[in-house]
Amino acid sequence: MSAAETSPPANVAGRESAPPRPLWHLVLVRPETLTLVLLILGVIVASRLSPYFLDIGYILRSFALSAEIALVALVLTMVIIAGEIDLSPAANMALSACIFAWAQASGVPIPLAVLLGLLAGLAMGGVNAFFVIVMQLPSIIVTIGTLILYRGLAQILAGDRSIRIAEGFIGVDRILVLGVPLPVVVFVLAAIVLALVLGGTIFGRQIYQIGTNEVAARHAGIRSRRIKLILFLMIGVVAAIAGIMTASRLGSVRYDLALGKELEMVLMAMLGGTYIFGGRGTIPGTFLAAWLLVVVSTGMTVANLLPAIQMTVLGILLIVSIIATNFIYSRTQR
Amino acid sequence: MTGPAALSQTQVPLISARGISKQFAGVEVLRDVDLDLRVGEIHALLGENGAGKSTFAKILAGVHRPTTGTIALNGEQVEVANPVVAQRLGITLIHQEPISFPDLSVAENLVLGRSEDGWFSPVPWAKMTRDARALMDLLGVDIDVTQPMRGLSIADQQMVEIARALASDSRLIIMDEPTAPLTPREVETLFGIARRLRSEGRTIVFISHRLEEVRALCDRVTIFRDGNKVGTHTIDELTDADIIRLMIGRPLKEYLHKPRTEIGAVALEVENLTLPGRFEAISFSVRRGEIVGLGGLVGAGRTDVARAIFGVAPALSGTIRINGKQATIREPDDAIALGLAFVPEDRAQAGIFRSLSVEQNITAAVPARIAPRGFIRRSVEKALSSEAIRSLRVRLASARQPIGELSGGNQQKAILARWLLTDPTVLILDEPTRGIDIGVKAEFYDRIGELAASGRAILLISSELPELLALSDRILVMSEGRLTAEFPRAEASQEKIMKAAVPRSATLGEAA
Amino acid sequence: MSALRSLLLRREAGILVMIMLFCLAVGLYKPQFLTGNNLRVILLLTPLIMIAAMGQMLVLVARHVDLSMGSILGLSAMVTGMMFRDMPQIPWMLGFAVAIGTGALLGLINGALVTLFRLPAIIVTLGTLNLYRGLTFIISNARQVDRQYIPTELKAMSQTSPIFGVPSIIFIAFGVAILAYYFTMHTRVGRQVFALGSNPVAAPLRGIKANQVTLLVFTISGALAGLAGILYASRWGFVNPSNTGAGFEFQVIAAVVIGGVSINGGVGSVPGVVLGVLLLGCVSAALPLLGIPGAAQNAIYGTVILIALLIDRTVRQQGVLGLRRLPA
């Protein structure tokens, strides 16, 4: 009983916190670093595969073909960081592009048609938001549903007829800014802006916070629902922009525009080190990943490799990249 | 020593645990515990919240592996590697929070994991249901065993857990606060069964915060404090005062309440707050500079009241007034705008952003201050957080390290710091010292005192009576979602509070 | 009485009613929709989906999802088809073993990735969806396996059978459904799948080997996709690297979700899924009869899925109320 009186002092030492990690560690053990390394490797391998690959002009032109997808991937990154996911933007691109094309083909003045397309995109984002935020359904399944629905609507609207775009509006990718195709410029600018938003503003900060722990975020007075709504609307509109850019690049629109590209978008985010469970990821990561993907697929195409090999490589890349990020994060975790 | 203890002294103990220690991520929650459980005794584990009772129980039942230490069953060493092994050894644990498979039928929940049969062996539905019904009758509860578990009340879920333990005729049954959600009648039945099991020569470990229950049921008690075992005694050796002293570890007077003089105007006032199924007609008020304690048993509805006031899960009816003005609070940030702050009971789930920096965690509630024009001003953020860190003496290596790397106590301080930055008039603390070591606790009590002294109104929810008694100017008590008593500091006592906290018409005299 | 009520309240009853109403509506407008011949058409549209749906159901009940089913179907069909083409002497029955085996292996790989690395199934299978499709192209060198190489007996299975000339694949589909029913309702591991999906955290406390069960469901789902693969060869008489199984996963998920399987795990019944599949079958059969362009099909599928989700949601909500601690 005497022992009871003098209770041993709670062992403060055992509860003291770990020392901070050294800076080099913080820099090196980051997914973006991994992406950068892969990118450099990719360039080397690609130029080994084909002597025709290493040509800035060509690479830029090829990137212009994926710029729209990459643009959406940037916003998708933010959505995933916030703890949700959206698989419907590719279908959204198709539908809003079809609506735009159909409008301008039936005589609506281009600016108005563009506006229609953008509104359609916004609406589609709104539908996703409704199911996810109001009905509290898992975004993954919801957006699989809307992915089928939006594509289906595009199919109804356009059949499998391709709708011509007015000559004047054709060819964004032919417009060069200092020798760089406009879509690429748009992508780079968007990346810079979004990187600032995500990294430097309170909005971005709160995206990370709701992605890390939504309950805690609510308790800290963060309006997670509002932020998620904004994100879904944002990705809706950006998808529409991407769709219309694609329309202009192709000069015509069919319902199968960007068919199956949702995988590529997710892939870019994952490869960039975005954590599928939310709370982690960066715009620069996705930026690098986009270039990595283009380098990989272009390298294979110019070497006339079977497209099947590209699919396989993409699939493997996706799996490997999440394994890697999960590993890295489980390391940095506590 | 006398009584049944003395008699069974001679025979080999059913369980003898030696030098059991347990760490969770470097936090030591059990330290070198030795404990013998005799055949055919009902053995109580007592201790404050966080003392380590459940952890010890879970170690016996193979849910956790001890960091160090050995367990012997009937004298021979055993490895309780996992719950199934425990099951096989005849050890069953009734968890503090009932675990259930909501989509499976009650009957299935009863048998799941008990059978050793292979994967593809058939499920004997008929027998299963029959046995389940029998058990329910035995427990005198009326539950349709073919219905899915989902939708059962916590109490009924608890009953199913108990039934499960009975069905697996174990030598050792550990009941971790089984009575917390039960009605007095159910408690009686449970006690009846417990006694019968004892007479069959089984051993029962009974964990509870209710001394009356312990006295009514148990032969011996072991008391835990801050992860240490402070002693094992036959129950009639000890007075309640002894037990409390052992649990708390220092004479109560050390905690004695420091009266506050400068109590000001009413800051928070709630009237007839009601959320059906959770709480009814809650009315009270808190003045500036006053600490109002809110006591009760786990599950009484206190957290729900707090969450309602703060707008996390708003009440359906009733009014809330802040500084005399009627307030509509739909979301926490409404509450924050009105000068409320809320330190939730479940830190990991509702408090911290584990993987984000301490800095970010501290400034989470004051976006406007660190980012006046939307863009974050690092200098401001740095200044604010480091100032808060200093004032609350948060122990950390760097403000940029993930908060997950901090100890529980320091995490809790960081959360408190977060709320100090909002400069709240009303501060709601729900179990602020749960799972925090004794040293830090003392600090917390000083901080809370200072906060009140600085003219803030504080609503303190705590299941630790000494804590309530030490800090509160007034003490409210909740039971089954209703306010059942209010004591000015002077009149409050552990006994009175307990009486008010235990569900109505519960007079454990009968149970005994 | 109360038994009847609870029966009527079941999810399956709802779908059954939906089917009846739909068929009556179409039947009023196009009487030939209600003929035995059309029933045959409907049943012939569904076997592949039905078989795969049983696998997808198990995966969903265990709180995962398998998006790679279409590609698994394609790859196992291709492996089998190439075997038929390149080694004709092999007995055709062996094709089933090969197809199912291949499928099981691919499913096992999914399961292994999910359990070993604790990856979300959705992303893993999104990856293998591409990976397996790519492999199909590579092993087949992007060449289709033509009709003449598919064994006649195999093709015959989709045409007729000794029993009233009802094509064998229909019997196979319902056979699988019955097995699935027995597995889910009457084997211990079957119930463990439900337990795991219902409360993954508590499962280990009840001695459920979460990883092994997860591996099992993915393997089963793969095996069934493989079976669907060889039956594809039987049904359509060819195996094409790009078409075979493309987009199949979405039809399957649609059917399963409509059939009342909850995406939150723990909930789902074989009868429900069977009805869900039949409902989709009715829709697909009705569209051309009504002269609705095939283009509308996807939109209809998508809508039906979302509606099913909403129903699922409301059904759940009633169950959870009062116990939910947080409005999540």
Add this chain to the structure above:
Amino acid sequence: QDAFSIVYIGKNTGNPYFDSITGGFVDACVEIGCQFEFVAPATAEATSQIPFIEAQIQRGVDVIAIAPNSPDALNQVLDSAKAAGILVMTVNGDLVGNEEHRDASILPVDFTKTGPNQVELAGSLIGYEGEIAILSATTEAPDQNTWIAAMNDTLANDPKYANMKLVATVYGDDQPEKSTAEMEALLANYPNLKAVIAPTTVGIAAAAQVVQSRGIADQVAVTGLGLPSEMRDFIKDGTVEAFQLWSPYNEGVLAAYFAKGVLDGSIKNEVGETFEVPNLGTITIDPNNMMNTQAELTTFNAENIDDFDF
């Protein structure tokens, strides 16, 4: 002049039709000395061919032959190919309405004759009387639609077919599942249907299968355009009596010879120009720089089916 390089870009990989076109290219290139490569995207989606064309430009090939997935989505990139001095020709399928974006087009037969040929074949199978229906590819498929127009026209104006009634035209989107469903619907909606013309390889196979499994080959005649490799069984078991197609192989051969000629200047790519191709005889460059490998469709039946290996 050293060996020049031809790349043929198919609609998509795994499409058996292109295997035999490729065969023609390969053999011809052995004859005349050129490096041939076949590439194709994984899906026949409208834009999927663009990166491949870009890649060929980058690799500086001499000739791009392509079966376009879209009549207009490729205009821009094909222009830049031509600008890069590459000879661009469409093989088996054309840029209808955008002919200016390619140098020449090679089609197997004169598509204006396809419609009438098909009607004649169907008629001959059913004694020139009774209800017939068309099961086509997609609603917008340009080639099929030209043929269908011609069929309607022939049925309406040629007294020979006065007793044949076209009751329906449906679209199976070149998917087996949909084509089957559509075929079943046709049989349900038109009980006394005599013949079905499916001018698409997927459609005719699906239609034949439905007839086979229902065992009504003697009541409903299935015909149209199909691949011998896919139709052989149906011909042998009598489900299908006869169907038609051309020789994809010859398209490859013609394309190769034409390309060589244009590159070494022996052929002027001008309307009216003629030149010789071994086994194909004299080829004339028709308006719009179009060429055909053969005048009429080849009809396949039990007698000759085994002579063809594609």
